[in-house]
Amino acid sequence: MTDTNGNSSSSNNHHHHNQQDLSLYFLELSRHGSSQGPCDMDEDEEAPTELNTINSSGGFLVVSQDKLSIKYTSVDLHGHDVGVIQANKPAPRKRLVYYFEIYVKDAGTKGHVAIGFTSKGFKMRRQPGWEPNSYGYHGDDGLLYRGPGKSETFGPTFTSGDTVGGGINYATQEFFFTKNAQVVGTVSKDLKGPLFPTLAVHSQNEEVHVNFGQKPFAFDLKEFEAQERMKQQLKIEEITLPANVSYGIVRSYLLHYGYEDTLNSFDMASRSTVPPVYIPQENGVDGQEITYALSHRKTLRQLIRNGEIDTAFNKLREWYPQIVEDNTSATCFLLHCQKFIELVRVGALEEAVKYGRIELATFFRLPSFEALVQDCVALLAYEQPQESSVGYLLQDSQREVVADTVNAMILSTNPNLKDSKNCLHSYLERLLRQLTACCLEKRSLSGDQGEAFQLQSALSGGKNC
Amino acid sequence: MDVDPRQYENLAINDNDIQNIVLSYLIHNCYKESVESFIACTGMKQPADYLEDMEKRKRIFHFALDGNALKAIELTEQLAQDILEKNKDLRFDLLSLHFVELVRSRKCTEALEFAQTQFSPFGKEQKYMEKLQDFMALLAYNEPEKSPVFHLLSLEYRQQVADSLNRAILEHSNLPSYTAMERLIQQATVVRQCLSQEAGKDGPPPFSLKDFLKS
Numbered sequence: 001m002t003d004t005n006g007n008s009s010s011s012n013n014h015h016h017h018n019q020q021d022l023s024l025y026f027l028e029l030s031r032h033g034s035s036q037g038p039c040d041m042d043e044d045e046e047a048p049t050e051l052n053t054i055n056s057s058g059g060f061l062v063v064s065q066d067k068l069s070i071k072y073t074s075v076d077l078h079g080h081d082v083g084v085i086q087a088n089k090p091a092p093r094k095r096l097v098y099y100f101e102i103y104v105k106d107a108g109t110k111g112h113v114a115i116g117f118t119s120k121g122f123k124m125r126r127q128p129g130w131e132p133n134s135y136g137y138h139g140d141d142g143l144l145y146r147g148p149g150k151s152e153t154f155g156p157t158f159t160s161g162d163t164v165g166g167g168i169n170y171a172t173q174e175f176f177f178t179k180n181a182q183v184v185g186t187v188s189k190d191l192k193g194p195l196f197p198t199l200a201v202h203s204q205n206e207e208v209h210v211n212f213g214q215k216p217f218a219f220d221l222k223e224f225e226a227q228e229r230m231k232q233q234l235k236i237e238e239i240t241l242p243a244n245v246s247y248g249i250v251r252s253y254l255l256h257y258g259y260e261d262t263l264n265s266f267d268m269a270s271r272s273t274v275p276p277v278y279i280p281q282e283n284g285v286d287g288q289e290i291t292y293a294l295s296h297r298k299t300l301r302q303l304i305r306n307g308e309i310d311t312a313f314n315k316l317r318e319w320y321p322q323i324v325e326d327n328t329s330a331t332c333f334l335l336h337c338q339k340f341i342e343l344v345r346v347g348a349l350e351e352a353v354k355y356g357r358i359e360l361a362t363f364f365r366l367p368s369f370e371a372l373v374q375d376c377v378a379l380l381a382y383e384q385p386q387e388s389s390v391g392y393l394l395q396d397s398q399r400e401v402v403a404d405t406v407n408a409m410i411l412s413t414n415p416n417l418k419d420s421k422n423c424l425h426s427y428l429e430r431l432l433r434q435l436t437a438c439c440l441e442k443r444s445l446s447g448d449q450g451e452a453f454q455l456q457s458a459l460s461g462g463k464n465c
Numbered sequence: 466m467d468v469d470p471r472q473y474e475n476l477a478i479n480d481n482d483i484q485n486i487v488l489s490y491l492i493h494n495c496y497k498e499s500v501e502s503f504i505a506c507t508g509m510k511q512p513a514d515y516l517e518d519m520e521k522r523k524r525i526f527h528f529a530l531d532g533n534a535l536k537a538i539e540l541t542e543q544l545a546q547d548i549l550e551k552n553k554d555l556r557f558d559l560l561s562l563h564f565v566e567l568v569r570s571r572k573c574t575e576a577l578e579f580a581q582t583q584f585s586p587f588g589k590e591q592k593y594m595e596k597l598q599d600f601m602a603l604l605a606y607n608e609p610e611k612s613p614v615f616h617l618l619s620l621e622y623r624q625q626v627a628d629s630l631n632r633a634i635l636e637h638s639n640l641p642s643y644t645a646m647e648r649l650i651q652q653a654t655v656v657r658q659c660l661s662q663e664a665g666k667d668g669p670p671p672f673s674l675k676d677f678l679k680s
Contacts, residue, residue, distance in 0.1 A: 237643075239651040245674065246646040250490045253483070259506045265498035266491075305508065396508055400480060428486060428646075431653060432478050434677065438656040445663050 022412055022423055023330035026405035027368060045094050048087030048197055048212045056085035057124040061201060069209040072108060072201040080125045083201045086118060087212065090194030091168055093449040096228060099167035099221050100197045101178075101211045104139065107159040108206035113139040115166045117175065117195040128198045133191055136200070137166065137177045137184075144177075144187055155184030163218040166197065170450040171228050181218045192447055249428050256426035258297030258407055292414040296320075297407050304403040305396075309339040316406070323409045328362060331409050333369055336360055337376050338402045341393050344379045352380065484509055489645040493635065495523035518544065522634050529627035532569075534562035537630065548637050555633055557593060558626045560584065561600055565617055568603045576604060650674060 050067035061070045061083030072083045091098040102115050116128035116136030129136030129145020136145045137154060139162075144154035158164050158179050165178040168189065176186040199208055211217065247270070254263040296319055303312040313335060316324045324332055336359040343352035356377060363369040375393060379385040386394045411423040425433075443450050484507050491500045492512075497519050504511050521544055528537040538559050541548055549556045560583050567576035580601065587593040599614050606612040616622060632642035654674065 236648070236651045236655050239654050241647060241650055242674065245650065246490055246644060249646060250487055253487055254503075259503060262499050262502040262506055265502045266496055269496045269499060301506075397480065429478055429483055431649060431677070432483065432486075435649060435653040435656065436478070438653065438660055442656055442660055442663070445660070 022408050022420060023334070023405055024368060025424060026401055026408065027330045027334060027372065045092040046089050047092045047098075048089045048100065049214070050088050050212070051199075051210065052086045052088045052196075055124060057081075057083055060125070061085065068211075068214075069105070069207065070199065070201060072203060072206040074204075076110070076112070076203045079130070081202075082112075082125055082127050083206075084114075084122075084124055084126065084128065084198060085200070086122070086124075086196035086198050087210075090120075090196050091117070093170065093447070094443075094452060096171055096451045097167055097169050097221065097225050099165055099217065099219070100213070101163055101165040101217050101219065102199050103163050103209040103211065104158060104160050105207040105209055106205055107139065108201070108203040110203035111140045111157070111159050111206075112200075112202035113158070113164075113206060113208055114198075114200040114202075115164050115177070116145075116198050117166065117168070117191070118198045119191060119193060119195060122196075122198070127200050127202065134198070135175055135187065135189075135191070136198070137164070139164070144185065146187065146190075154187070155179060165217065165219050167221075168195065169228065170446075171232060173446070173449075178219045181220065183219075183224075249426075249431070253426040253428045255291060255294065256407075256411075257404070258294060258301050260294050260298035263294075292416075293410050297410050300406050300410070301403045304338070304406065305399055307338075307342040307345070307399065309335055309342060312406070320410055320413055322413065323406075328366075330368070331405055333363055333372075334402050334405050337372055338399065340376050341379070341398065344385060345394055349380060481509075486645045486649065488512070489641065492519070492640070493631070493644045495519050495526065497523070518634075518638060522631065525634065526627050526631050529559065529562065529630050530623055532562055532566045532623055534559045534566070534626075537562075537627075541630065541634065544634065545637050548633055552633050553587070555626075555629055557584075557587060557596065558629065561596070561617075562623060562626055564600055565603070565622075568609055569618060573604055 051063055051070065053063050053067060056063065056070075060072060060074045060081050062073050063070050063085065067088075070083060070085055074081055074083070076082075087100070102113075104113050107113060112127075114127050114129070114136045116134060118128050118131075118134040118136075122128070122134055123131050127136055127138065127145065128134045129138070129151065130148065132147050134145075134147070137143075138145060139158040142153070142155050142157040143151045145151045155177060156179055163180055167176050167178070168174075169176055169186070172186075173189045174186045175189050177184050197210075197212070199210055201208055251263070251266065254266060296315075300312055300315060303309075303315065313324065323329075324335075326332065336355075340352055340356050340360060343349075343355060360373050360376065363373050375390045378388070378390045379393060382388040382390075385391060392398065408423040411417070412420055417423070443452070484503075488500065488503060488509065491503060497516065500516075500519075503509070521540065525537050525540045525544070528534075528540065538549065538556075549559075564576055564579055564583075567573075567579060580597070584593070584597055587597075600617060602614045603609040603612060603617060609615065610618060636642040
């Protein structure tokens with residue numbers, strides 16, 4: 001994707017190629033405007049809303065008009081005439097807990113009511129728990145059934161007037177059941193794949209209503225979720241941190257991005273603490289590479305943040321000509337775009353057009369650059385560009401991208417540089433990325449079940465969710 | 466999207482989040498000028514009211530760290546009457562700091578009197594009794610630095626108590642008592658541990674913060 005430049009010696013080419021890689025990274029970044037998190041699709045996951053009348057054991061029960069209650073219509077004669085029904089959708093998985101409740105309106109002659117979870121191909125004439133791949137909590141004996149021949153004492157029996165709930169705790173990979181708002185037991189969930197909330201009736205006159213969340217639950221689900229999160233949180237809080245590791249990470253962040261003034265305040269303050277803060281070598285944070293060119297980087301960051309692009313160009317030509325000598329490099333491109341944006345910002349539209357014709361036109365044909373050029377030029381079309389779809393270009397974040405690019409490019413000129421990737425991010429960002437990636441990976445390992453990683457609540461210790 | 470933790474460079478991270486993490490560290494540790502400078506350099510929005518109590522918190526922290534527990538207690542009570550009332554463990558630990566200082570300056574009689582008057586309100590509760598026994602043991606030695614409970618005289622112990630006090634004050638002012646940074650590192654460690662366990666030998670190796678920071 002990089003355009004070729006007829007640069008002389010091959011070693012120059014290699015170095016140049018590395019530089020192109022770095023600045024292209026920032027170019028990609030600037031095109032995204034706002035970054036979309038990897039977990040934004042979770043809210044779209046569907047949840048059960050009513051009962052599934054299509055595959056229920058039709059002959060043995062009748063479903064109400066609103067598809068939220070059932071009544072046993074037959075006379076139970078044997079074990080294959082159960083009136084069982086599933087929800088219309090499987091339980092959603094991308095959350096901490098899923099839960100639903102039934103209300104036993106009438107336990108009929110024998111109270112054979114059951115609640116549980118079953119998989120897709122469940123035999124719709126049997127109680128949940130009597131067949132493989134199903135779990136059922138039965139009201140007549142209070143047992144938990146989880147497959148042919150597998151049952152155990154679990155909780156109390158339940159009958160007319162009782163509200164019984166069934167839930168899946170994705171954090172602990174367990175089913176749990178409640179009776180009249182109290183948890184009565186949990187059992188390990190050994191089923192994978194979509195699971196349907198299921199209810200069943202099996203004697204004359206039995207009638208059950210179901211609540212998929214359209215009404216408030218008897219059970220305090222929010223409190224339960226909060227407690228589960230707290231348990232996870234406690235596990236996290238038990239981790240001890242090596243001494244002063246935070247200090248090292250913060251310091252390296254300030255160094256990396258060239259916040260020289262803050263760094264000076266920081267160092268001064270740290271020196272006067274008792275004991276003076278020192279980073280033991282084993283923390284591994286290497287300060288040497290990133291002190292390189294600190295005050296130049298700070299100056300350039302300030303210039304770009306203030307929109308003084310011409311001065312920034314001059315300084316770069318003076319201090320690091322190799323970064324800006326190729327006028328078709330991504331770095332120059334980003335700077336030129338920013339100059340264009342600054343002209344638009346102050347309303348100097350004619351000058352912007354002139355500038356664009358001279359400096360940006362060459363980039364129109366180049367695949368990696370043309371999207372940004374188009375967005376920049378589009379700014380001219382609006383009276384209120386900041387409110388348009390390309391308004392992101394006028395925000396501070398765009399200046400930050402350019403500043404970060406220049407910062408990385410200067411770092412890359414360090415002759416002692418070990419790995420050019422180190423120019424892109426400070427340790428802090430790498431740590432944050434690791435965390436996000438690991439959480440996503442962990443979730444995908446458990447079949448995509450469980451909550452998405454929410455950075456805000458993770459960092460605030462779960463208090464802000 | 467490939468989210469193998471070994472290939473994490475492609476994830477988008479919000480600059481704002483990063484800067485907030487750094488800021489929360491600076492506020493937690495009372496780096497006042499650095500906070501001001503950082504906010505100016507990055508154009509962040511200034512969080513409300515944090516500066517007010519920062520100076521006071523910083524002084525209290527340093528008094529505790531130096532072992533001047535009585536002063537720390539006095540200033541804490543000035544700042545907010547009920548912090549220590551609600552947090553008996555913390556009060557106990559601060560008093561113990563003063564006790565240690567008396568022992569360190571070889572004022573053993575004074576130390577004993579102090580212990581008898583100040584620690585009796587803690588009654589006969591098991592956990593306080595156990596801690597108290599350790600502290601009293603210091604009195605039994607001519608050279609307490611060489612005793613088995615020498616760690617009670619150490620800087621690390623004072624640091625621990627000063628940290629607890631700092632966290633209690635932050636919590637009282639409705640600020641987070643743990644920095645986002647600490648949470649981040651803890652979270653990353655736990656999740657990496659889980660991954661190593663779950664994925665077995667195909668998964669990423671156990672997480673070492675040190676190696677990660679060197680990488």
